[in-house]
Amino acid sequence: FRDRPAGALRLNVPVSAARLVLPAIVPPFLAAYPDIRLEVVTDESFVDVISAGCDAGIRYDERLEQDMIAIPIGPRIQRFAIAASPDYLDRRGRPQHPSELLGHACLLGRFASGAMTAPWEFERDGEIVRVDPTGPLIVRVGGATDLAVDAAISGTGIVCLFEDWLRPHFDNGALEPILEPWWQRFSGPFLYYPGRRLVPAPLRAFIDFVKASATA
Numbered sequence: 001f002r003d004r005p006a007g008a009l010r011l012n013v014p015v016s017a018a019r020l021v022l023p024a025i026v027p028p029f030l031a032a033y034p035d036i037r038l039e040v041v042t043d044e045s046f047v048d049v050i051s052a053g054c055d056a057g058i059r060y061d062e063r064l065e066q067d068m069i070a071i072p073i074g075p076r077i078q079r080f081a082i083a084a085s086p087d088y089l090d091r092r093g094r095p096q097h098p099s100e101l102l103g104h105a106c107l108l109g110r111f112a113s114g115a116m117t118a119p120w121e122f123e124r125d126g127e128i129v130r131v132d133p134t135g136p137l138i139v140r141v142g143g144a145t146d147l148a149v150d151a152a153i154s155g156t157g158i159v160c161l162f163e164d165w166l167r168p169h170f171d172n173g174a175l176e177p178i179l180e181p182w183w184q185r186f187s188g189p190f191l192y193y194p195g196r197r198l199v200p201a202p203l204r205a206f207i208d209f210v211k212a213s214a215t216a
Helices: 015-020 026-032 086-092 098-103 145-153 163-171 201-215
Strands: 007-013 036-042 056-060 068-072 077-084 106-110 120-124 127-131 137-140 158-162 176-178 185-187 189-194
Touching: 007 015, 007 201, 015 036, 015 163, 026 036, 026 201, 036 201, 068 201, 077 086, 077 120, 077 163, 086 176, 098 120, 098 127, 106 145, 137 145, 145 158, 145 163, 158 163, 163 176, 189 201
Parallel strands: 007 036, 007 056, 106 137, 106 158
Antiparallel strands: 056 189, 068 189, 077 158, 077 176, 077 185, 120 127
């Protein structure tokens, strides 16, 4: 009998979680459990983790199947931010209301399903504004998202993305936040796994580690 969990753990996560949530969790988890081998698969669609050959998944505020168990992982409140390069805003002007985005070049995303990331939604003092922007660039959500960020930094247009994804570019001045009072908040992601099966030891260790990290 082993005195600590061992074996493989396979997670199915969106690129945003791999980039913004897991970096704070994975290194200390693997240091605590050196006999566990973790594999992270990135996928933007909502998949059946079992048929995809994974033990668990991470998704944002999704409707889970009846037998799924979900636990919070990572930041509990996040925001969508919009931004552009100072050069772009000097040339095209700084929007003061979301409706003004209709006159700007906006950088959009498309999911693997074909659905677009637009319309963009904003909220302030109980008022919700939805804007269906257009622009010169559409990228595949996840794998090509950084291309939209790079294009925004180069002055091509306005990007809408997780605040934490854009934060380093705010800090170094490459991007300038706009319409910040209108940025919409949303709940953080969840780790989900089938409740109808025996939980493998590596997954149980990961679940317990995530729960302990949340209360630390």
